[in-house]
Amino acid sequence: MTELVPVFDGHNDTLLKLEIAARLGRPLTFAQANATLDIDLPAARKGGFAGGFFAMFTPSRLDRFGVDFDYDDPSNFDPISQSEALNFTLAMFARMRRLERELPEDLAICEHAADVRSAIGRNRIAMIPHIEGAECIDTELNALEVLHAAGLRSLGLVWSRDNAFGHGAPMEAQPQLDPGQGLTDAGFELVRECDRLGILVDLSHLTEAGFWDVASTTNKPLIATHSNAHAVSPSGRNLTDRQLSAVAESGGVVGLNFHVGFLRADCKQCRDTPVAQMIRHLDHMIGILGENGVALGSDFDGCLLPREIGGVAGLPILVAAMRDAGFGDALIDKICHENWLSALEKSVPIPAA
Template sequence: MTIPFFDGHNDTLLRLLEAPIAEQDKLFIEGNGTGHIDLPRAKAAGMAGGFFAMFPPPLKSNLATVANSPGLSPNLPPELAVTDALASTNGMASVMFRLERAGALAVCRTAAEIRAAMEKDALAAIFHIEGAEAIDTDFRSLDVLYAAGLRSIGISWSRANAFGTGVPFRHNVDPDIGPGLSDAGKELVRRCNAMGVMIDLSHLNAAGFRDVAAVSSHPLVATHSNVHAICPHARNLVDWQLAAIRETGGIVGLNFATGFLRPDGKFTTDTDIELMVRHVDALVKALGEDGVALGSDFDGAQMPAPIADVTGVPKLLQALLDKGYGEQLVTKIALGNWLRMVETVMG
């Protein structure tokens, strides 16, 4: 039995953008075994779709070094100029829309469009930006990106921008680090609420989280985060954050990144699926059955060896079944809860 699933976060478009332009479409459509997601492997695994992130990477910085540093530096990467962020965002969006024209995926703006894509056996993609650096404080680019299909925004990656501040890549610390949202950040939340654009709290610090909770009328969502009580990384959610998400009927997508799963915070492939199940158990207990989903971070993080890539997701779903989760609940975690949230926020 293959259970279809919807993924809350991947960085596949950045991986494709960094390839030679003549190879980008082919890398996804045909696949060559590199990276975590391509069309053949996604189809084989039962992937119905996901949030395809546009992540503007740090300039003059080795992103793998930032993500995998054993010291997990307390310093945030430098801020990124709007022009640089918009250029890379446009590049990733261009890849996505070329893939849509080629029939490899369908860019979806509503839950109905996701369901229609699934009926046609097309991979559904939600246009998401991770870190709002590509948006100017006059919100002109927000209007343009929305018209192009943008429906989900992570206010920050693990750095500061004009709207808010992310948490650093640090282990054994609380996410309550740094200032809250700027006035422009609060206005961004209000505009996204009015437009039906989902706000993603992953990477945002605790003060920014509190500000979103105070300003937003939408359910609180963290597309790819885990449980701080199990892995005390700044990227993970503490008890009061989980309680706030539950109170609004929100969702947390389980992040597969090893350093956000392991109690020791190490980024190592020697990480068992049982630890992923432990985080799911804690999330279900904290959020209820409607509040837990998947948010892999494929193509943006190191995966547990048993998962490896998108074809490993059925192993996680089977582990949940083996643990005693009923098929109905596993299907909600895999697919139904994201569909419900998309319908609530985007229509």
């Protein structure tokens, strides 16, 4: 049997799915196999999942998100208040902490690349706290200080809805990418403060205008945790070759999103999307970003996955497809974990003793 390649993944929404299920009175158990979850502990072990950025996102409504999400329903993109988002985010932080306490031999919350390497070495799944959409942060950035102290090390300024800091990219097809609106004054200040604190700034979900605003402001490598190549799939959520080139010039990383609508040339929501389409994106991105600039950003538990992948246990299928496409072991290791760890080392330094 081929040895599993450890995968450190750029994005999942598993905490969100657990939180929503509990609030709807249908709690899920992460420690046991569960068909409702893309990531549960047995499936993670089967697929070689070594950890990743565990996202905390506050949905506009609970009854549909992650279960039967309708991208055409505007109520799923309604704005939410800062207090509501902060309360929801704190609940997910607490859920993550409780999971670690309940499963100390299986999970480890990490803040730096060294923590991740240590956790993987001890056969623990490494969890880096990530917030997707900064609605929970006030414009005075007081909440940012507290969340950083709680372990926040990665922040997506927006989800695909506008907030006080910037504007979200649409999820539908956009053959000619609309640059949209960029960061607000508060958004520029948030980027600068994240740089100071050592919080990775995630460009996924930002408009193109917002992307360039971050690029002109940050002094860290550009990072998109779960985005694909617009030249291969013309979704408004994907990155143009010019954007990919900017990430490459900064020494940054882009994580391949597994969502079928961001993989396909027609942007359709179709599970019968071949794994070969994922390889097309990887090939295209490697051609621009180089071997050190491409990783995985699955969006497990937050997207519609290719049927062949199915969930985290299907990661070896993607690894096998990479091998069949001529990717060598060293490149596969970079894509599957090393490039994210390198990005963490550059953007989230270990504090001086």
